[in-house]
Amino acid sequence: MKRGFEYALKNNRLIYGVLAQLNYKVGHPDFEDMFEEARILLAEIYTEYYRKENAKEECGSYMFQKLKWRLLDKLRQKKHKQVEVCFSQLANEDDELPQIEEIIETGDNIEISDALYQLYKRCTDNEKMLLSYYSVGITKTTEIAKLMGKSRMTINRWRKSIQEKYLELNNEK
Template sequence: MKNGKLSAGLIYLSANNRQRLIHAVLKKLCIAPSDDDYDDLFQEGCLIFADAFARHPDPVKNERQLMNFAFKRIYWRLLDQLRRINKQTATTVLSLDDDQQSADQVERCLTDDTSQHPFARLEHASFMEILWRACTPNQRRYLFACLWLDYRDSEIAEYYHVSRQAVAGWKRGMITKARQIAARDHFD
């Protein structure tokens, strides 16, 4: 791809307030302007737009098609990037299966509101904290692999070297406890 087309894409983006598209993608991804990564992700979105502009067959005549194409391309590329970042952070920062981690360290990561760990950012962090405490060690393993590692049940079974039926049992038990807690404490 030639630099001329990429440059033309950036110039096209900067004209007529088309940068709103990048802001809309970031909003859909729940990235607020106050987030630390907002400016970096905005710049990344601009570069992805330039690439989409260069790849589109006739970007100037079919602006609506270009904007739809670019929106989807930016959204999926940024989402992939965010998932990679979160997965790397989650797996390198803390492992709940690590015997070297003290229960106190794990507890601080799960309950600290200023923590950078994904559990601390969940909308219903207090619910997750109560659920975490109520779960058995195997159910905690399921929660960890599901929420932090973003694994499906078959991947969880492979990760822990157990059968899928065992993972399904962990999941059923965790869901039952979650429903009991929600009914008891009226979490919605």
């Protein structure tokens, strides 16, 4: 790995070139972070290459392309995580609505179990299925959507409907 870092330190131009192709110029706010991440990735790529190939030939174009692909993968993963966080924040913006996990977790008490049963009776078949997924610990919207063969938006709509029905039930008491 030491050899890989030496290569990465000597080949800053290669890193600058890859970052330029990914539209990370010197003035970009994330440039320094991306540059350091690219340097580490280049060291890993170089080490892997020489471990597999045992070649002494120049491999600049290979390193360039491999580094570009690795950085693109990292950026996609980062963006995907940001989108998930954004969706979960949107889903949790309804502060006045209780979270379904909280509703189900409190179901140990007999009174609450009765309220949960009353809520269950008011739900549609799809909402009942959603409640059953939550009750067994499957709480990720994406996972439930795949299991039910529905979109995340539909699952979120049903979840919000359950939350509103729960509030109505509490207001009646």
